[in-house]
Amino acid sequence: MTNPRVKQLFEASPVILPSLLQCDFGNLEREVRQLEEDGCQGLHLDVMDGVFVPNISYGMPVVDAIRKLTDLPLDVHLMIQDPGKYAQAFSDAGADLLTFHVEAVDEIAPVLDNVRSLNMGTGLVLNPGTAIEAVTPFLNEIDVVLVMSVDAGFGGQAFNPVALDKLKALRAIKPDLILEIDGGVNLETIGSCREAGADLFVVGSAIFRSSDYAAALDRLRLEVQRHDPHSS
Numbered sequence: 572m573t574n575p576r577v578k579q580l581f582e583a584s585p586v587i588l589p590s591l592l593q594c595d596f597g598n599l600e601r602e603v604r605q606l607e608e609d610g611c612q613g614l615h616l617d618v619m620d621g622v623f624v625p626n627i628s629y630g631m632p633v634v635d636a637i638r639k640l641t642d643l644p645l646d647v648h649l650m651i652q653d654p655g656k657y658a659q660a661f662s663d664a665g666a667d668l669l670t671f672h673v674e675a676v677d678e679i680a681p682v683l684d685n686v687r688s689l690n691m692g693t694g695l696v697l698n699p700g701t702a703i704e705a706v707t708p709f710l711n712e713i714d715v716v717l718v719m720s721v722d723a724g725f726g727g728q729a730f731n732p733v734a735l736d737k738l739k740a741l742r743a744i745k746p747d748l749i750l751e752i753d754g755g756v757n758l759e760t761i762g763s764c765r766e767a768g769a770d771l772f773v774v775g776s777a778i779f780r781s782s783d784y785a786a787a788l789d790r791l792r793l794e795v796q797r798h799d800p801h802s803s
């Protein structure tokens with residue numbers, strides 16, 4: 572991986588990545604500064620097009636605005652149809668790590684080649700209903716597998732434990748693969764995600780619905796430490 576911010580993110584693993592979907596967009600700069608002060612080591616940006624998922628969030632202008640606000644690694648989760656068409660635009664907007672859904676493309680390889688040529692980290696995303704076999708042929712060409720524990724499209728959904736089996740299976744296939752979990756990750760579920768092998772933990776409502784982001788993050792980090800598979 573040559574993108575220095577992605578390298579920094581992976582070296583900091585395990586990392587909790589706040590999902591900017593339910594934050595206060597009317598005070599985006601304040602939110603980003605608060606997360607930086609609370610020691611966040613990256614941000615997860617949820618891009619939704621209303622076609623691939625039945626919801627619309629934001630696109631390149633907001634990614635660009637966040638890029639101008641912070642030097643933190645930006646992990647951009649594309650929940651859009653035909654993501655290859657927008658890879659250059661998101662690279663130009665400042666994405667460091669770009670993940671796209673295998674369900675949103677007819678052929679993975681050409682989109683993957685395109686994203687990799689743009690000096691971004693690359694990741695494939697699996698919805699709960701998609702088997703890991705959809706990504707196993709590509710494990711040597713990607714940096715991350717993002718395993719969804721909710722059906723992509725909305726924050727605040729309940730965690731689907733099928734994701735844990737996928738994390739364990741992928742960890743067993745490729746021990747050095749960076750694994751990311753996204754959807755319904757909170758104090759009750761984050762420990763089992765860590766035990767199952769996750770490195771990056773996307774958290775939305777468990778942070779943004781709390782009145783004290785720092786306290787919520789500290790409790791989540793403690794749970795990750797307590798359930799670390801590498802600790803004795």
Ligand SMILES: O=C(CO)[C@H](O)[C@H](O)COP(=O)(O)O
Pocket residue numbers: 590592615617648650721722723724725726727728753754755756773774775776777
């Ligand atoms: O990709 C997503 C939804 O499609 C979001 O990243 C995810 O839902 C995070 O929010 P929460 O922690 O509240 O589930």
Ligand SMILES: [Co+2]
Pocket residue numbers: 590615616617648753773
């Ligand atoms: Co996401």
